[in-house]
Amino acid sequence: MDVLLSFGAALLSLRxxxxxxxxxxxxWAGGLLAFAAAAAAMTWGAAHGWDAAAFRVYYLAGALLSAxxxxxxxxxxxxxxxxxxxxxxxxxxxxxxxxxxxVHGSFDGTHVPPAQDHVDTLARVVxxxxxxxxxxxxxxxxxxxxxxRPLANALVVAAVAAAAAASALTxxAAAAAAxxxxxxAALLYAAVSAR
Numbered sequence: 001m002d003v004l005l006s007f008g009a010a011l012l013s014l015r016x017x018x019x020x021x022x023x024x025x026x027x028w029a030g031g032l033l034a035f036a037a038a039a040a041a042m043t044w045g046a047a048h049g050w051d052a053a054a055f056r057v058y059y060l061a062g063a064l065l066s067a068x069x070x071x072x073x074x075x076x077x078x079x080x081x082x083x084x085x086x087x088x089x090x091x092x093x094x095x096x097x098x099x100x101x102x103v104h105g106s107f108d109g110t111h112v113p114p115a116q117d118h119v120d121t122l123a124r125v126v127x128x129x130x131x132x133x134x135x136x137x138x139x140x141x142x143x144x145x146x147x148x149r150p151l152a153n154a155l156v157v158a159a160v161a162a163a164a165a166a167s168a169l170t171x172x173a174a175a176a177a178a179x180x181x182x183x184x185a186a187l188l189y190a191a192v193s194a195r
Contacts, residue, residue: 005178010039028073038062060098063127071134155191
């Protein structure tokens with residue numbers, strides 16, 4: 001079940017990312033591509049067992065990139081021209097962190113491995129800081145522009161909540177986490193489509 005739900009979440013996120021890219025919401029599309037990559041890594045781990053390579057992809061896409069890219073998308077939508085350059089710089093930094101970080105410990109089983117068992121403190125601090133700032137940016141922009149787009153902004157906040165639930169559930173219920181990733185992608189797409 002974990003394999004099918006994670007695979008479905010990856011496909012849905014990938015499909016919706018294309019729609020966001022066509023709507024010129026590139027940072028949000030990147031956030032959904034990150035969801036897709038994280039869900040694909042979960043699919044691999046659930047089907048074949050986790051290894052360092054799958055964990056590295058999962059950590060980069062899910063922990064380091066998804067929320068920050070959504071934050072950049074919100075800031076860009078709010079007219080903050082510097083957000084795109086900051087997002088591009090952060091993405092390069094996050095990729096560097098993911099490539100350079102030592103991944104230690106043994107991987108066994110098909111459950112999502114806890115980051116604290118395999119990644120040093122620096123990479124975890126970068127992920128927590130980036131994700132927190134990204135979520136804060138999404139929520140702040142949604143609140144500040146609520147009168148202009150109430151339905152769309154409510155959907156964006158719901159997408160962030162679903163993504164946060166997905167992150168919290170990966171350690172205990174991977175199938176539920178995959179459903180939350182897919183829900184977050186669908187809600188974000190609906191927010192962009194809402195008038």
